Amino acid sequence: MKLRLLTGASLLTLSTLLCACSGGSDDATGADGGRSELTVWLMRDSVSAAFQKEFTDGFSKAHPDIDLKIQIQEWDGIGQKVTAALASNDAPDVIEVGNTQVAQYAQSGGLLDLTGKKADLGGDTWLKGLAEPGAWDGKQYGIPYYAANRVVIYRKDLLRQAGVDPAAIKTRDQWIAATKKLNTGDQQGIYLTGQTWYALAGFIWDEGGDLAVRDGGKWKGTLDTPQALAAMEFYKQLQALGKGPKDADEANPPQAEVMAKGKVAQIISVPGGANVIVQHNPALKGKLGFFPVPGKTADKPGAVFTGGSDLVIPAASRHQDAAYTFVKELTGDTWQTKLALAMSYVPNKTSLASAVASDPGAAAMAVGAAQGRATPNTPGWAAVEAENPIKDYMTASLTGGDMKQEATKASAEITRAMNSAS
Structure with missing residues (x-):
């Protein structure tokens, strides 16, 4: 992909x-x-x-x-x-x-x-x-x-002003703590939209879960497992440390263009996003850095979609x-x-x-x-991405819906799409 x-x-x-x-x-x-x-x-x-x-x-x-x-x-x-x-x-x-x-x-x-x-x-x-x-x-x-794969693109100057050392951000807890320091006034600690589902997939893999698994010769959606729900809880916590829309993905509006406006400390993006940021705001040239998406523990980085x-x-x-x-x-x-x-x-x-x-x-x-992973290895996954119930599930969970119920609903839709396509 x-x-x-x-x-x-x-x-x-x-x-x-x-x-x-x-x-x-x-x-x-x-x-x-x-x-x-x-x-x-x-x-x-x-x-x-x-x-x-x-x-x-x-x-x-x-x-x-x-x-x-x-x-x-x-x-x-x-x-x-x-x-x-x-x-x-x-x-x-x-x-x-x-x-x-x-x-x-x-x-x-x-x-x-x-x-x-x-x-x-x-x-x-x-x-x-x-x-x-x-x-x-x-x-x-x-x-x-x-x-x-995606990394964290950050503003060197904003992290320095907040007393945050990016080299010391090795775990999710450290990432949350640093992002809270950066989330002040009209400055967003991180710009993360509600439907950045590739980032959620990485958090799910970190928890030991998956988007779908084979069960008795058929595929079954697994967003409603304890591991996947824990990942969504973390996503919700991180997304709240910014003003990203809960009903859109990272392309709507393009997150690099949002960061270029100067009020965002971090985004999750492929490194090429930094070039887009500088194109829209040349004053940020030399002010952008990168670190891997942090994992649950310091001994290895977070899982990412490859x-x-x-x-x-x-x-x-x-x-x-x-x-x-x-x-x-x-x-x-x-x-x-x-x-x-x-x-x-x-x-x-x-x-x-x-x-x-x-x-x-x-x-x-x-x-x-x-620590890279890929989506479930089956031709049927294309049908899931075409409908993408994961995005709807994420928005519902971030806007007051019952996370477990919404996850069960989305898992059923993934199951149907994968098996009907296969």
């Missing part, structure tokens, strides 16, 4: 696919004497133009027998395009997909099983939030590409060996390190976290990524 605050998105016409000349796994040859023409779909802003050129030049030098064609796609409408491509005989050879999208594509039978390649790709150190949703029915189809992408190889790829070579290169340590530095992403392996140590936002993100 793409965390779109990391980057902007514009609409371009989909490029015409360049296809190979004959069928077969990797025995297709072109008129130029055996070169494989490899078509790769990468998503808008997952790589910069400079990184794409550097990688393409390096890849072509290392693999002169592969003619690499990278085609940039748009996130809007990509699901339908990928579904159509996987069902055709003319699919690209490698596709970047959102990590939570892998299950629905794998279920269709359109992806190549890469389970046997995990050891070769260093799978024992993959980020859990990318690796787990990249698997389906016990097999690995998606190879972790890059990750992004957004990002996996790379998949369509079963219909005509150059599966060359496609695997591409995947291995781009997800390998050398290019993962370069990508992380170029794009401020979290590398796909926990062993590469130090690669972004020089980037404060990405470094905070990498710490949280170690």
Whole structure:
């Protein structure tokens, strides 16, 4: 799932696919004497133009027998395009997909099983939030590409004035205490809307709960468990230390724009939100810092939703060996390190976290990524997000509704949506 605050998105016409000349796994040859023409779909802003050129030049030098064609796609409408491509005989050879999208594509039978390649790709150190949703029915189809997750963006000057040391905020209790100090007069200690459900998901995971679980072969919503209710209680306490609307999410209005007005000490956002804040208020340049979302205890940061992408190889790829070579290169340590530095992403392996140590936002993100999770790994989850009873439940709980009753109602709606879609 793409965390779109990391980057902007514009609409371009989909490029015409360049296809190979004959069928077969990797025995297709072109008129130029055996070169494989490899078509790769990468998503808008997952790589910069400079990184794409550097990688393409390096890849072509290392693999002169592969003619690499990278085609940039748009996130809007990509699901339908990928579904159509996987069902055709003319699919690209490698596709970047959102990590939570892998299950629905794998279920269709359109992806190549890469389970046997995990050891070769260093799978024992993959980020859990990318690796787990990249698997389906016990097999690995998606190879972790890059990750992004939310952190706390804070005003350095406001915390300093309040006598708050951000480095000392390691637990939820310490976070609440610091935010109370920052919540004075017309200044909001934190701007947190009532429907920032990804943040709630992290708190639920910290409590040992989940959004939904498998029960007897079917999925069951679990917002009404003691763990999930405890998480909502914490969310309610934190949200009250600001003036965020209780009936909207972080995009309505855009929370970075709210913080740019100068009266907000903290928001929960991907680090790219800091760039948006400065764009709207250049006076805040150099005044923004980052720390990981705190956990229940100081020994580990809070759980966060891991957004990002996996790379998949369509079963219909005509150059599966060359496609695997591409995947291995781009997800390998050398290019993962370069990508992380170029794009401020979290590398796909926990062993590469130090690669972004020089980037404060990405470094905070990498710490949280170690506790990253994904939404329930089933094609049916898409139906939940389409209706999103979690948002309605959160608003009802924050505006005087009976939390237990509202959680039971929302859990039933999640159960229905997941199982009807599956």
